[in-house]
Amino acid sequence: MDSLLESLETLxxxxxxxxxxxxxxxxVLTLYLGEKGTYVINKQPPNKQIWLSSPFSGPKRYDYSxxxxxxxxxxxxxxxxxxxxxxxxxxLGTPVDLGLTGPASQLQ
Numbered sequence: 058m059d060s061l062l063e064s065l066e067t068l069x070x071x072x073x074x075x076x077x078x079x080x081x082x083x084x085v086l087t088l089y090l091g092e093k094g095t096y097v098i099n100k101q102p103p104n105k106q107i108w109l110s111s112p113f114s115g116p117k118r119y120d121y122s123x124x125x126x127x128x129x130x131x132x133x134x135x136x137x138x139x140x141x142x143x144x145x146x147x148x149l150g151t152p153v154d155l156g157l158t159g160p161a162s163q164l165q
Contacts, residue, residue, distance in 0.1 A: 058086055058100060064155040072149065093148045096141075107137060113144045 058081065065079040065088060076091030088096040094112020101108060105121040107128050119128040119137045128137040138157025145153040 058084070058098075061098070061155060061157065062086060064157075068145075068149075068153060068155070072151070090148060109137065109140075111140075111144060113148070114140065 069077045078089040080087045084100040086098040097110040099108040107119040109117045122129045
């Protein structure tokens, strides 16, 4: 989660929009995008899950896949990082790559 937080902070600094903000408290990361909505990403360490609430795709639960070394949504096998990159690119109107590919430990 620390690397995700750092990536989001860097992205928001580059965008320099006072309506955008990211916070991380007690395992919950909240990304405020003004009128575009709010993301909430919540770690569930005992279950090896990450819960996502997206203003665009709704709630999803991501399970850690050892075989893929990534956080995957069980219904479509899409990686959490891929979804965030796609949705944020669309919402912000600029290419977004949060750098979440590779070892899933980046979100642990």
